[in-house]
Amino acid sequence: MVVLLIDWPTICPFLQQIISVIAELPLAQVTWRDQRQPFNPNALVKLYNTAEREIGSDYDQIADDGLMYTYGKRAWTFNAQVEAVSQEFDAYAPFYASRIHTRFQRDTTRQQLKKIDVSIMRHLATTSVPLTDDNRHWSMTQISFEMNGCFKHLDDSNWDGVPANNWIEKVRVISTIDDRIETDQVIVLGREFDSGFDSGFQKTVPPVIE
Numbered sequence: 001m002v003v004l005l006i007d008w009p010t011i012c013p014f015l016q017q018i019i020s021v022i023a024e025l026p027l028a029q030v031t032w033r034d035q036r037q038p039f040n041p042n043a044l045v046k047l048y049n050t051a052e053r054e055i056g057s058d059y060d061q062i063a064d065d066g067l068m069y070t071y072g073k074r075a076w077t078f079n080a081q082v083e084a085v086s087q088e089f090d091a092y093a094p095f096y097a098s099r100i101h102t103r104f105q106r107d108t109t110r111q112q113l114k115k116i117d118v119s120i121m122r123h124l125a126t127t128s129v130p131l132t133d134d135n136r137h138w139s140m141t142q143i144s145f146e147m148n149g150c151f152k153h154l155d156d157s158n159w160d161g162v163p164a165n166n167w168i169e170k171v172r173v174i175s176t177i178d179d180r181i182e183t184d185q186v187i188v189l190g191r192e193f194d195s196g197f198d199s200g201f202q203k204t205v206p207p208v209i210e
Contacts, residue, residue, distance in 0.1 A: 015047065023096050023099055024099070032048065050077045054075075074151055076148075079144045097142075117150050121146040126141065
């Protein structure tokens with residue numbers, strides 16, 4: 001089965017690069033939380049996505065390749081956790097978080113996100129925490145945004161050589177009583193595109209009997 005949901009392999013590096021540019025930090029200091037972290041940087045941004053959820057209803061559509069795809073929208077929370085050792089006004093965590101927040105509101109950033117079919121729905125609460133580690137004071141601020149994007153889903157699994165996204169065209173019905181054939185007919189099946197339901201197996205009304 002091939003399932004193409006949100007295109008994370010494209011979206012995640014793109015978001016990482018945007019945060020690096022607008023926070024004015026080297027790309028090495030902007031990482032996803034599960035990546036290897038640089039050693040003892042003055043400032044570090046850890047990115048992570050949470051709470052993926054549905055927006056509206058999904059719909060099916062047969063593409064030019066003859067396959068059926070499911071399309072829809074998903075929302076998720078994009079988090080940027082900023083950590084900084086310095087307590088200077090222009091080099092501690094709330095400063096970088098404020099810079100990210102301000103630049104995310106600008107149309108130039110939103111236009112860049114459109115290149116990967118992602119948009120910002122709203123800014124969520126910002127949390128700041130002062131921390132002490134072995135008498136070293138540092139700051140941590142998390143800034144979050146509700147994002148949304150499109151997805152496409154294709155199921156290309158098959159059963160006995162027949163694609164799962166195909167539909168039955170013909171079926172032969174044979175019934176017997178005491179080894180005598182009582183019914184032997186072929187029923188032609190199809191999909192009712194005007195029924196408002198465009199997925200699964202459906203029988204035309206009335207069936208065509210040969």
